[in-house]
Amino acid sequence: MNEAFVYESHLEAGHRHPRAAPARAQSDALAMRRLHGTPPASLYVDEVLCRERPASGARIHPCLARAWQMLVRLRAAEALLIAQRIEQQVGSLPGPVAAAVRCEIAAVRAVSLLLQDDAGAALAAALSALRLDAATPVAHVALTVCRCVYWRLGDPESFYAVQRREPGEQPGRLRAITTMVDLALDAAIEFGQMHFNAARLLADDALELARRFGTGPAAIDALPACVMAQVLYEEGRVDESEALVAARLPGIRQGGTIDGALRAYGLLARIAANRRRPGQGLLLLAEADALGTQRNWPRLRAASLAQQVEMHVAAARIDQAALCAQRLAVLSGQCGAASSSARFEIARYHVLAQARLALARASSHVSAAVDLAALRQLHCDTALRRDRYGAVTIALLLVEALLVAGLRDEAIEALVALLKQAATVGLHQTLVDCSERVSNLIDGIVQGAIAPVGDVRELLPYAGALMSRRRRGTADAQPARDPTRSISAMGLSERERAIIGLMGRGLTNKQIAIRLRIAPETVKSHVKRLYTKLSVRNRIEAVTLASRLGLVRLSGSVVD
Known part of the structure; x- marks a missing residue:
């Protein structure tokens, strides 16, 4: 049911717009039409209040309008405060009007909590809005919040079960934003499953929608831009990947979403490492850590610390890596109050950082045991969430850990399985960036020095191309800018x-x-x-x- 039909139904029920409204009410209504495209629930509420309780209507409607504007600007805390103030006035309203206001307040709260990375509370608020009135003109917002939460929880069945609302021919700004976010979520899901072509198409559609409707600050389209950039990076188009994300970094610093920040900082730091610029990468990660502290995003802090461990290990700075791993362990111990999706992510980063640190110490002939059971369990859990791309990083670490543990045959078997999967989906740059241990193993298979169980002849051209690209090094991997x-x-x-x-x-x-x-x-x-x-x-x-x-x-x- 589209917004126009809902609004017309209200009118047919006898809620006709008064012939003359106060100038301020007309101005507010016009602002909301620009935001929503068609009159939203808050506009209907204002019409009733202007007729029955003009004083209350004059207060509530502008507040609802401001709350949505704050959310479009990604200012979640301010929107929540406005919603709380409105809620205190609901008790004095007529029954149907109070229900409509509560429904919209729940939708505002759902988006605000999602932006603050409180997935559990955001889902509860979104479901509350849908229970109050699933036909409300802002129901599309609650549905998009549900999809985003299920994506973060790694629950694809629930994600796909949520009904999507089509935007119509001329969607308002808010509807355009939710449609863009829906496309971006679809792109992220496809990328996680390593359907790179589908991810590219969906991300491109989301970016096109953002351009066409001017859906808000530059950072609001950071997620589809980052998904597109990740696809470009895997194709070896590193310059284009970096440019797409770097253009949005100022907006992310000022007021972006956590999903955009996670991918943007992680990818830019990875590109810096690819170009042998660890100092630049560590500066970016330190900035991400500070941003995570400022906005109370423990997931961003954990991702930053885990990647700092990786970069310090690559540069053989074991002491600095150990300090970052220690900070991550403390953060992991403090995440009990975080949502389940955040807890899983933080625990994942902790396991990866500990494994990398143990492998680095083993290279330095320091006694350190890699927790193979934890890595295997993490790989299994990540695959169950259908994050095949995330599982690749864990699989590469697992191959390395198996080698260090003396389980060479199992390591070769796991590597061959990974190469078969990667060749099928077109995974490229992640394997070019692999560690020296894994690289030597791949090279041994290509050169015939290592004979895996089974026929691997069909893998040799692909594996050989990976090693050729790796040997050319960073300078030749990226052609001179022509x-x-x-x-x-x-x-x-x-x-x-x-x-x-x-x-x-x-x-x-x-x-x-x-x-x-x-x-x-x-x-x-x-x-x-x-x-x-x-x-x-x-x-x-x-x-x-x-x-x-x-x-x-x-x-x-x-x-x-």
Whole structure:
């Protein structure tokens, strides 16, 4: 049931809009129409209140409008405070009106709690909103919250069981946002199952929707952008992957979501490690740790500390790795109050960090036993959550742990199984980035020095290509930035290249028009096409991406 039909039903039931409403009420109604596209429940509530209790309506409706605006801006704490204040006024309202207000308050609370990474409480609030009125115009918000929580919980059956609401031909801003989030969640699910082509298509649709409807701050589309970037990274297109995420990092710092922050910081740090820039990666991870502390996101802190352990181990800084692992152990011990999804993630990062530290100590001839049982259980649990991509990282660690434990045959068997799976789905960069122990094992299979049980001839070309890419090293793995090649890949014309270059030097559209001797409207048209081709939404994102692709060299300031 769409929003317009619900609203018309209210009117047919006798709730006609008064002929004349106060100027402020009309202004608020217009603002909400821009947000929702069609009149939401709060607008209907305001109509009744304006007729029956004008004083209460004048207070409640603007508050509901502000709560939704705060959520669009990802300011969850402020939205929660507004919802709490409204709730204190509900008792004095007529029965049907009070029910409608409570339903919308529950939806506001569900989104706010989700943004604060309290999945359990967010799910309870969303289900409460649906129980109060499943046909409410904001029911699509509650449904999207349910899908997001089930995704975080690793419960795909419940995720797919949630009914999705189609946005209609002209969705409002709020409906466009929930549709974009739904597409992003589908993309993340597909990526986790290593259906990379499907993930790319869904993420691209989500980004296109965000561009078309201007769905809010730049950070709000960070999740689909990061999923797309992860697909690009696995294909070895590291520059494009980095540019897509880096353009959204300022928005994530200012007020993004935890899912966007987790993927953005993790991927950028991984890219820094790939390019042999551990200092840059550690700075990013320290920033993520600080952001997690500031916003009370223990999952982000745990992910940051686990990746710091990995980077310190790679650089043979065992003492620093041990300090990070110790901090992660303390954090893991304090996560009892966190939601079940957060507890699982934090425990996962703890197990991975402990395993990496034990393997590093074994390399340094320090007595350290890797907890094989914990790794096996974690691999099993992750696979049960249908996170096949996450299970790959654990499988690589498990192969290494088996080698250190002297279980060489089992390690080879596990590696061959992983290579077969990776070759089928097109997994690439993760295996190129593997540890020296695993790399030597793969190389031994390719060279024929190691003979696994069974026929592995069909794997040899793929495994050989991985080792060839790894041997070429970071410098050759990424071809030199050739502007002509990049322009061809992105579909930019020479005129568009000239315009993006001048944008990078800080020139406005009017200044570019004067420089190129063309009309300002022509420049505006070229800029719009540039945004579409580069998959960006504004001048800053376009220049950031173009500079990282080598299309422009930044000088001066970038202006809007």
